[in-house]
Amino acid sequence: MTDEATAFVPGHVTGFFSAHPNDDPASAGSRGAGVTLTDGVRVTVRRREDGARRDDHARRDDERRASRVTLNGDRVTVDPVESVLAEFGVRADRVEITAETPLPVGAGFGVSGAVALGLAFGVNDLLALGRSENELVTVAHRAEVNAGTGLGDVVAQARGGLPIRLEPGAPGRGALDGVPERPSVEYVTFGELSTAAVLSGDTRALTAAGESALADLREKPTASRMVALSRRFAREAGLLTDRVEDAVDDVRAAGGDASMAMLGETVFAFGTGLSDAGYDPSVCDVHTAGAGLVRED
Amino acid sequence: MTDEATAFVPGHVTGFFSAHPNDDPASAGSRGAGVTLTDGVRVTVRRREDGARRDDHARRDDERRASRVTLNGDRVTVDPVESVLAEFGVRADRVEITAETPLPVGAGFGVSGAVALGLAFGVNDLLALGRSENELVTVAHRAEVNAGTGLGDVVAQARGGLPIRLEPGAPGRGALDGVPERPSVEYVTFGELSTAAVLSGDTRALTAAGESALADLREKPTASRMVALSRRFAREAGLLTDRVEDAVDDVRAAGGDASMAMLGETVFAFGTGLSDAGYDPSVCDVHTAGAGLVRED
Structure with a gap:
């Protein structure tokens, strides 16, 4: 047994x-x-x-x-x-x-x-x-x-x-x-956000922004486009916190791209986006x- | 580039x-x-x-x-x-x-x-x-x-x-x-069979046997049941060759279970079924x- x-x-x-x-x-x-x-x-x-x-x-x-x-x-x-x-x-x-x-x-x-x-x-x-x-x-x-x-x-x-x-x-x-790619992933976390609190509120603006991002990703499903559309979504849905926005800006200033995890005060990037910007991220791969x-x- | x-x-x-x-x-x-x-x-x-x-x-x-x-x-x-x-x-x-x-x-x-x-x-x-x-x-x-x-x-x-x-x-x-299991796999191959030749023939008996095996597997989808139903299917569909049937019998005599790959003169078993029966199989895992x-x- x-x-x-x-x-x-x-x-x-x-x-x-x-x-x-x-x-x-x-x-x-x-x-x-x-x-x-x-x-x-x-x-x-x-x-x-x-x-x-x-x-x-x-x-x-x-x-x-x-x-x-x-x-x-x-x-x-x-x-x-x-x-x-x-x-x-x-x-x-x-x-x-x-x-x-x-x-x-x-x-x-x-x-x-x-x-x-x-x-x-x-x-x-x-x-x-x-x-x-x-x-x-x-x-x-x-x-x-x-x-x-x-x-x-x-x-x-x-x-x-x-x-x-x-x-x-x-x-x-x-x-x-x-998306048929297998990039490596970096992430840093600044804190928690309550998924239940966001999901129980008014999700109409969020859903409109999400549907629009999905339509755009389906036109050309690549990893870099997924990150860019995620970034647009986070801004349109009003979910970016100051700390997350600063980190995303830092990654972009260093030539990379990053966005926010839904839902947490977490920034993720493909490749070496966060470490190139001077952060000390956790590193893993796509499973x-x-x-x-x-x-x- | x-x-x-x-x-x-x-x-x-x-x-x-x-x-x-x-x-x-x-x-x-x-x-x-x-x-x-x-x-x-x-x-x-x-x-x-x-x-x-x-x-x-x-x-x-x-x-x-x-x-x-x-x-x-x-x-x-x-x-x-x-x-x-x-x-x-x-x-x-x-x-x-x-x-x-x-x-x-x-x-x-x-x-x-x-x-x-x-x-x-x-x-x-x-x-x-x-x-x-x-x-x-x-x-x-x-x-x-x-x-x-x-x-x-x-x-x-x-x-x-x-x-x-x-x-x-x-x-x-x-x-x-x-099927939510990840057993190891053994296989031996005795020769080729033409998929195209079988698929272009009368597939009614084969399809009836296959539909019946699928219904039975869905009742309890386990790896051991999949092999047993595959064995029943190979017999009912008339696809067993003598060499394949002998090897399957050997594995069962040694306390294991095995069946035939569709379509080839290949026998596969989970665990150590073929090596327990004295064969020298290729060994790999479920991907x-x-x-x-x-x-x-």
């Missing part, structure tokens, strides 16, 4: 997007484009054999049930986790979830979506649930939408590459394409594969 | 399939399931600066134009190549195409589809054509269908993993899912990423 299962999910930075709410969370989502990263989240799911004995206690204690996730060694609450487990009919106290990541949390890298998706892959394997990849992605996407923590990270993280979200929603509803199980040999 | 571009395309073994012809080659294709392999084809496309001067000669010499591909050092004809170049408006004598692979040709590994797809990625990058990944896959899929060398390899090779072809056709028309450019740093 397998006692644990591990999945890796790439980080995902959205460059621009439009929000498409829907009463059906599998059909809700976003259009837009972004970058998946070799910096990602490694999620391990283990059986808790003592879970059954704690039955009554655990059932009464909702807060306890919500916090059975360890992220980089700290107990945390990741909103979509409970709903992923509930969809699979797995009681929260039957599994222990450990996530490790070099990515900052709350800064636009899709960490919550990654935990949800990695959990779906891990639980499916650990408990031999027999779901397909599309089903696992759908469960994680729905959980992320219901939690309000993201609209398009999960489907992008499942795909890998430089994903273009043509149509919103989970597999079978949404549609994806990709080619998308989310999947990690085989332990 | 870039003078060459390289793409890697995983090998793809189909375990079972149903054939779905259509007058529109982008809508034609197959349903079924298979395995993408870390053993694949590396395709490099280079500019030929002398192409323009050879203009008249090349235009008259069709055979010459059809054979500007080098595969493992030998000049070969790969049927879909010319149609990929024609779709992009690239004269065949303007580029030199070099393909390297450890895979046997004509034995069910999708080498011709891989060359077509790698060429599409390579030419797009080399000549800055600005196509999206879906467009590149569509061009290669159409070329493969028109050449009669395959129906589902290209879309599977673009995806990676253990692809399930739910609906036939290129991106936007077809639909894919996947997680699907086709893409290779960055040369």
